[in-house]
Amino acid sequence: MAAWVLALANLKGGCGKTTLALNLAAGLVRRGSVGLVDADPQGAMGHWVAWGSGGDGTQGLPRVLAGGADPLGAIARAARRHDRVVVDCPPSLDMAITRQVLERARAVLIPVLPSPLDLWASAETVAVVRQARQTNPGLKAWLVVNQAEPGSALTRAMAATLAGLELPVLDSVVRRRAAYRNAALEGRSVYQMGFRGREAAREMDQVIEDIAGKE
Numbered sequence: 604m605a606a607w608v609l610a611l612a613n614l615k616g617g618c619g620k621t622t623l624a625l626n627l628a629a630g631l632v633r634r635g636s637v638g639l640v641d642a643d644p645q646g647a648m649g650h651w652v653a654w655g656s657g658g659d660g661t662q663g664l665p666r667v668l669a670g671g672a673d674p675l676g677a678i679a680r681a682a683r684r685h686d687r688v689v690v691d692c693p694p695s696l697d698m699a700i701t702r703q704v705l706e707r708a709r710a711v712l713i714p715v716l717p718s719p720l721d722l723w724a725s726a727e728t729v730a731v732v733r734q735a736r737q738t739n740p741g742l743k744a745w746l747v748v749n750q751a752e753p754g755s756a757l758t759r760a761m762a763a764t765l766a767g768l769e770l771p772v773l774d775s776v777v778r779r780r781a782a783y784r785n786a787a788l789e790g791r792s793v794y795q796m797g798f799r800g801r802e803a804a805r806e807m808d809q810v811i812e813d814i815a816g817k818e
């Protein structure tokens with residue numbers, strides 16, 4: 604059976620693709636084996652060196668595969684070995700890669716920062732989803748708000764912009780938390796951070812449940 608491939612994509616940098624790819628992959632390992640493909644030729648995940656060697660895709664840590672010059676080949680290899688594959692897509696210069704990944708994915712999550720400028724910048728990514736659906740009509744796609752500030756609701760203008768982006772917004776919201784930054788610095792996922800990562804891990808589980816509920 605073909606593996607379930609989840610892509611994290613947004614042509615804009617800094618919105619949380621890598622953070623969510625790593626931590627969602629770590630959460631998904633509890634449900635089966637997971638391969639995590641870094642489709643960014645700049646290889647941001649190179650920082651997770653310990654993961655790369657320590658993760659075997661089944662025991663708490665996903666196996667990280669560097670896409671290098673052939674991200675689609677890496678996805679195909681990961682798909683043969685694992686139940687699920689999570690793909691961290693590159694930013695805008697590699698739009699062709701993002702489109703090709705989306706043509707093979709089951710689902711894509713598009714992290715957006717809760718600011719009007721960032722939401723507008725996501726329109727281009729939504730257009731890539733539309734293109735990918737021409738050859739992959741079953742592609743599921745959601746926006747997910749990342750780095751939300753506790754207690755602050757989306758402004759009316761942002762809610763209107765989100766609604767205008769034509770893709771559904773995931774019910775669960777990812778908050779701005781030090782745990783995500785610290786986990787990255789320490790080369791782990793929020794699941795490996797004990798109580799410091801507890802709330803973030805719960806949040807990741809919520810995102811996973813949300814997606815699973817819509818499959």
Ligand SMILES: Nc1ncnc2c1ncn2[C@@H]1O[C@H](COP(=O)(O)OP(=O)(O)O)[C@@H](O)[C@H]1O
Nearest residue numbers: 616617618619620621622750778779780783784
């Ligand atoms: N929910 C969050 N809370 C706190 N910091 C975050 C969160 N999501 C991302 N970050 C931080 O924001 C920066 C950009 O995130 P990153 O995942 O690298 O974005 P991208 O891969 O889209 O370029 C990183 O320093 C990361 O640690």
Ligand SMILES: [Mg+2]
Nearest residue numbers: 620621643647
């Ligand atoms: Mg990144």
